[in-house]
Amino acid sequence: MDRKVIFDSVRGILGRKLVQADVAKLDQAIDRVASVEADCGVSRQKPGARLISPAGVALIKTFEGCARIRRDGMFEAYPDPGTGGAPWTIGWGATGAGVAQDTVWSQQECDDRLVADLLRYAADVSDALVGAPTSQPQFDALVCLHYNTGAIRRATLARLHRAQDYRGALAEFSRRNRAGGRVMKGLVRRRAEEAKLYSGS
Numbered sequence: 476m477d478r479k480v481i482f483d484s485v486r487g488i489l490g491r492k493l494v495q496a497d498v499a500k501l502d503q504a505i506d507r508v509a510s511v512e513a514d515c516g517v518s519r520q521k522p523g524a525r526l527i528s529p530a531g532v533a534l535i536k537t538f539e540g541c542a543r544i545r546r547d548g549m550f551e552a553y554p555d556p557g558t559g560g561a562p563w564t565i566g567w568g569a570t571g572a573g574v575a576q577d578t579v580w581s582q583q584e585c586d587d588r589l590v591a592d593l594l595r596y597a598a599d600v601s602d603a604l605v606g607a608p609t610s611q612p613q614f615d616a617l618v619c620l621h622y623n624t625g626a627i628r629r630a631t632l633a634r635l636h637r638a639q640d641y642r643g644a645l646a647e648f649s650r651r652n653r654a655g656g657r658v659m660k661g662l663v664r665r666r667a668e669e670a671k672l673y674s675g676s
Contacts (some may be wrong), residue, residue, distance in 0.1 A: 557654025
């Protein structure tokens with residue numbers, strides 16, 4: 476993992492230089508993320524891989540939230556709203572490896588998994604769009620979509636984007652609004668915001 480890329484990204488998010496205490500805390504967080512990546516089978520970030528911007532992270536956090544906090548300050552897994560069961564979700568929308576009905580995480584574990592997932596999903600989007608001109612807002616919108624659907628590699632939207640059919644790609648966002656076969660109001664709102672970001676408006 477390229478720590479300088481992460482430090483530079485955090486500086487951008489905070490809008491200030493990092494002091495030594497910040498660097499020490501980031502080093503500890505990166506070590507924890509590396510452990511999470513190993514547990515989840517997440518591959519290392521490729522050199523020069525593109526990162527999601529603070530605007531993209533904010534959009535993901537707006538729709539994911541860090542839900543189901545208990546009285547003891549820990550977070551518990553909750554069922555998918557479309558199925559009422561699997562896939563179970565915890566923290567900032569984390570699913571898959573290490574997440575089951577009885578999973579309980581601390582805030583730090585939720586935050587560490589978010590960082591690991593953002594690196595992984597950004598790398599996936601970079602791979603899916605290789606060679607295609609992509610603005611930062613477009614990239615952020617596609618990472619947000621992929622974070623939610625996990626389907627960027629086979630998405631018509633990615634194919635249209637690679638073909639530089641940006642209008643066609645933009646229209647595809649609204650079509651990804653179902654869970655469990657039902658149109659979900661939350662997904663309708665999310666896709667609208669992702670499309671707004673993608674279009675740069």
